[in-house]
Amino acid sequence: MAKAFSVKDLRFKYPSAAEDTIKGINFDVEEGEIFGLLGPSGAGKSTTQKILVKLLADYRGSVKYFGQDLKALGPAFYEEIGVGFEMPVHFSKLTALENMEFFAGFYKRTADIQELMERVGLWEHRHRKVGEFSKGMKVRLNFVRALLNRPRVLFLDEPTNGLDPKNARILKDMIAEYRKQGGTVFLTTHLMNDVEQLCDRVAFCVAGQLVEISAPRDLKLKYGKREVKVEYRTNGTLASAVFPLDGIGFNEDFGRLLQTQQVETIHSGETSLEEIFIIVTGVELDEHADPVD
Numbered sequence: 661m662a663k664a665f666s667v668k669d670l671r672f673k674y675p676s677a678a679e680d681t682i683k684g685i686n687f688d689v690e691e692g693e694i695f696g697l698l699g700p701s702g703a704g705k706s707t708t709q710k711i712l713v714k715l716l717a718d719y720r721g722s723v724k725y726f727g728q729d730l731k732a733l734g735p736a737f738y739e740e741i742g743v744g745f746e747m748p749v750h751f752s753k754l755t756a757l758e759n760m761e762f763f764a765g766f767y768k769r770t771a772d773i774q775e776l777m778e779r780v781g782l783w784e785h786r787h788r789k790v791g792e793f794s795k796g797m798k799v800r801l802n803f804v805r806a807l808l809n810r811p812r813v814l815f816l817d818e819p820t821n822g823l824d825p826k827n828a829r830i831l832k833d834m835i836a837e838y839r840k841q842g843g844t845v846f847l848t849t850h851l852m853n854d855v856e857q858l859c860d861r862v863a864f865c866v867a868g869q870l871v872e873i874s875a876p877r878d879l880k881l882k883y884g885k886r887e888v889k890v891e892y893r894t895n896g897t898l899a900s901a902v903f904p905l906d907g908i909g910f911n912e913d914f915g916r917l918l919q920t921q922q923v924e925t926i927h928s929g930e931t932s933l934e935e936i937f938i939i940v941t942g943v944e945l946d947e948h949a950d951p952v953d
């Protein structure tokens with residue numbers, strides 16, 4: 661597989677900031693994968709995305725896009741990428757459809773706007789002004805906008821923030837389908853559900869540095885305990901017992917418990933991504949944080 665992005669010792673300082681916001685990060689995004697960038701608020705996730713889409717130019721280090729230096733790429737780069745920004749940006753006096761037609765006009769290659777708007781449940785609202793849209797409707801329209809040019813690489817910054825579970829599901833299904841059709845996704849999020857359901861690999865960003873890059877499953881195994889917990893009911897009260905996972909098939913106590921007790925749950929001890937987030941970043945998750953207003 662080709663590398664969609666290859667990032668080496670990336671550093672970036674905002675002109676008004678005293679020190680670097682991005683402090684020397686290294687990662688690759690493989691073509692055809694969903695790469696998640698995870699981390700607490702202010703860690704530098706959106707800044708990293710803005711660098712990769714050439715919005716912030718004065719970075720140090722090297723960023724290659726399919727082997728080419730990002731700084732040397734011309735406007736053709738924008739034909740190839742789709743970008744969903746953290747804050748939806750639309751013309752509030754134009755209708756939803758007028759907005760999409762306007763943005764599609766920048767591209768040589770365009771997607772079927774009706775099909776995309778139908779998928780996210782906005783086609784029936786296409787003639788309404790975006791200024792009248794609810795937060796979730798704007799988020800969905802922002803997603804459609806990112807797909808307008810049938811991009812080769814899709815950047816999504818907190819794509820499901822502010823969505824109800826049903827609409828979040830629809831977007832996640834569309835992201836997974838996009839990947840299945842060969843697309844590459846760079847996804848920024850602090851929602852564990854998004855990572856769990858979508859990402860092939862995830863990088864943890866903390867204070868401008870990457871502290872872990874791994875497949876979600878490998879992380880769960882690495883940070884998890886190799887043990888099995890059984891909850892069972894005995895004389896009407898709930899009890900539990902923990903057994904080592906290794907050799908569990910030959911563990912006589914475990915076998916006896918299963919045969920003689922009324923078992924209610926059995927769980928192996930892999931850690932949830934939420935716990936891993938706290939271990940790795942040292943920051944408690946705020947699942948309700950919502951930057952979209």
Ligand SMILES: Nc1ncnc2c1ncn2[C@@H]1O[C@H](COP(=O)(O)OP(=O)(O)OP(=O)(O)O)[C@@H](O)[C@H]1O
Binds near residue numbers: 675700702746
């Ligand atoms: N235009 C700017 N000028 C100066 N500092 C900025 C600017 N934009 C962001 N920062 C700072 O850079 C740091 C990283 O911000 P960034 O938006 O990349 O974080 P994030 O990881 O995306 O956070 P969140 O989860 O809240 O979206 C923060 O300390 C932020 O205050």
Ligand SMILES: [Mg+2]
Binds near residue numbers: 705706707746817
């Ligand atoms: Mg952000």
